[in-house]
Amino acid sequence: MTATAPAARLTSVSKSYHDNVALRDVSLDIGPGVVVALLGPNGAGKTTTVKLLLGLAAPTSGSVELFGQDPRNTASRRRIGAMLQVAKVPETLRVREHIDLFRSYYPSPMAAADVYAAAGLEGLEGRKFGDLSGGQRQRVLFALAICGDPDMLFLDEPTLGFDVEARRSFWEQIRGFVSRGRTVLLTTHYLEEADALADRIVVIDHGSVIADGTSAQIKQRVSGRRIRCTTRLSEVDLRAIPGVTDVRYDRGNAELIVAHAESVTRELLWSDETLSNLEVSGIQLEEAFLALTHSKEAA
Amino acid sequence: MSSSVIPAPNSRSVAQQRAPSSLRVYVTETKYEIIKQMRIPAFMIPTIGFPIMFYVLFGIVMPGNGGTSHYASTYMLATYGAFGVIGIALFALGVGVAVERGQGWLAVKRASPMPVSAYFAAKYVTTLVIGVVLMLLMCAVGAVFGHVRMPMSQWLLLVVAETLGAIPFCAMGLAIGYLAGPNSAAAIVNVIYLPMAFLSGLFIPAEMLPRFLQGFAVALPPYHLGRLALDAVGIEPASHALGHIAALIGFGLLFTIIAFIAYRRDEGKTYG
Numbered sequence: 001m002t003a004t005a006p007a008a009r010l011t012s013v014s015k016s017y018h019d020n021v022a023l024r025d026v027s028l029d030i031g032p033g034v035v036v037a038l039l040g041p042n043g044a045g046k047t048t049t050v051k052l053l054l055g056l057a058a059p060t061s062g063s064v065e066l067f068g069q070d071p072r073n074t075a076s077r078r079r080i081g082a083m084l085q086v087a088k089v090p091e092t093l094r095v096r097e098h099i100d101l102f103r104s105y106y107p108s109p110m111a112a113a114d115v116y117a118a119a120g121l122e123g124l125e126g127r128k129f130g131d132l133s134g135g136q137r138q139r140v141l142f143a144l145a146i147c148g149d150p151d152m153l154f155l156d157e158p159t160l161g162f163d164v165e166a167r168r169s170f171w172e173q174i175r176g177f178v179s180r181g182r183t184v185l186l187t188t189h190y191l192e193e194a195d196a197l198a199d200r201i202v203v204i205d206h207g208s209v210i211a212d213g214t215s216a217q218i219k220q221r222v223s224g225r226r227i228r229c230t231t232r233l234s235e236v237d238l239r240a241i242p243g244v245t246d247v248r249y250d251r252g253n254a255e256l257i258v259a260h261a262e263s264v265t266r267e268l269l270w271s272d273e274t275l276s277n278l279e280v281s282g283i284q285l286e287e288a289f290l291a292l293t294h295s296k297e298a299a
Numbered sequence: 300m301s302s303s304v305i306p307a308p309n310s311r312s313v314a315q316q317r318a319p320s321s322l323r324v325y326v327t328e329t330k331y332e333i334i335k336q337m338r339i340p341a342f343m344i345p346t347i348g349f350p351i352m353f354y355v356l357f358g359i360v361m362p363g364n365g366g367t368s369h370y371a372s373t374y375m376l377a378t379y380g381a382f383g384v385i386g387i388a389l390f391a392l393g394v395g396v397a398v399e400r401g402q403g404w405l406a407v408k409r410a411s412p413m414p415v416s417a418y419f420a421a422k423y424v425t426t427l428v429i430g431v432v433l434m435l436l437m438c439a440v441g442a443v444f445g446h447v448r449m450p451m452s453q454w455l456l457l458v459v460a461e462t463l464g465a466i467p468f469c470a471m472g473l474a475i476g477y478l479a480g481p482n483s484a485a486a487i488v489n490v491i492y493l494p495m496a497f498l499s500g501l502f503i504p505a506e507m508l509p510r511f512l513q514g515f516a517v518a519l520p521p522y523h524l525g526r527l528a529l530d531a532v533g534i535e536p537a538s539h540a541l542g543h544i545a546a547l548i549g550f551g552l553l554f555t556i557i558a559f560i561a562y563r564r565d566e567g568k569t570y571g
Contacts, residue, residue, distance in 0.1 A: 087402035092338035
């Protein structure tokens with residue numbers, strides 16, 4: 001109705017599969033024209049969120065809306081495109097045929113040539129799906145998602161299994177498409193991917209939203225250092241030091257994920273004069289992200 | 300943000316916003332379903348090749364009539380034709396649905412605006428089209444090598460009976476497709492298909508089976524398709540045809556109901 005009405009909305013949504021709780025009381029508004037990344041480890045509830053918004057799964061409680069309607073309505077499905085994780089796509093159809101078929105589902109699809117260009121499939125139109133490489137297959141799934149010229153695009157782990165090169169080149173394709181004011185919900189477990197593509201990052205773990213903000217805000221929260229050392233301090237003592245967000249043990253050495261290395265190191269050396277093998281290093285984004293999910297869990 | 304290739308988004312006039320012609324969606328879906336199936340050699344060779352091979356072997360070569368009597372080659376044309384079209388329904392449709400459902404492809408299609416009915420209709424029509432192709436090939440083999448001679452009306456009646464008679468087996472395939480997992484569907488179909496065809500008298504006439512199995516045959520859907528086909532070629536009395544048609548319709552409805560319940564149950568796992 002208005003420009004600010006969300007394209008997609010979850011209101012107090014919980015979803016259980018038998019006894020497994022996939023989502024707990026999640027509320028989320030996705031504004032029009034915003035690229036949102038749903039970031040979280042495997043099993044966090046990312047794919048469940050996408051399935052709910054696509055009308056492929058029903059919430060156990062709460063409500064799900066797409067353009068203010070039931071996501072199962074054909075009218076709302078005509079305005080979306082979805083790239084899902086698929087184990088097997090019919091292999092005997094050619095790229096051109098797959099795209100022609102999906103274009104036929106939509107009232108005003110993109111021209112086929114524009115679809116090939118936007119997905120980087122030029123020259124592959126006549127290939128059978130079964131003869132494509134892994135990266136090319138993902139591009140076809142991307143093409144199927146965008147061929148209806150959708151207002152909102154869902155990308156569920158679009159670059160899973162890609163090497164770095166292929167991932168970066170695929171990001172270009174996604175950027176080219178979303179720069180035209182589309183709404184996008186992207187799921188990923190790569191912070192780097194969320195950072196590269198999204199205006200807003202929603203971190204999800206164990207079915208709950210644990211952080212929500214711009215890329216800069218999220219990165220600030222997960223920045224930190226790793227301290228390795230051999231110490232006689234117990235895990236409880238270590239966790240009690242201000243600035244320690246996580247403690248792990250690796251072959252008898254303690255590994256601390258900390259916000260500020262200097263203050264924690266000072267505290268460590270002061271509390272344990274036998275401390276040895278001290279090592280301070282930067283942390284990988286993945287670890288930083290784990291630290292964030294762990295600290296929230298403990299809280 | 301930088302971008303490589305940016306075609307302009309389509310300008311959408313009100314006229315363009317109207318729904319795509321639903322007939323066109325059905326036709327396109329069916330066209331690509333047929334192409335998709337016809338290009339799978341692992342599907343076409345057994346489903347088209349085996350019935351023809353069995354027919355040549357057991358209907359033409361082994362009876363060894365040498366053209367003097369074409370009773371066996373006519374009889375077996377009807378029963379192996381039934382065997383063939385049933386196989387297409389159970390494998391192309393049944394196993395196909397189980398695999399596409401279990402491996403996530405159906406979810407991609409369901410998330411699109413494709414009407415679900417177009418998906419099912421395309422599967423049914425594809426089964427019937429491949430069924431016609433099989434029957435035309437078998438009739439050609441029967442006429443040329445088996446010296447089957449019938450009036451044109453009976454040839455036509457045979458192809459029509461076998462093709463339309465495949466519809467209840469499409470429903471059976473659909474039920475299996477929604478009850479079985481993607482990895483177990485083919486095994487389940489094999490376990491059902493061959494014994495059912497044998498007990499229904501499609502390999503050897505039901506009258507030649509042990510007596511206690513003969514009563515069992517009437518309860519099996521392929522028996523009725525085999526008999527209907529024998530009616531069409533003039534071996535069975537035409538007066539029995541209506542009973543077999545009624546039985547096939549009954550089985551068709553039963554399998555449709557089972558398929559529908561299984562479909563709803565599957566939706567219930569996700570939606571319900």
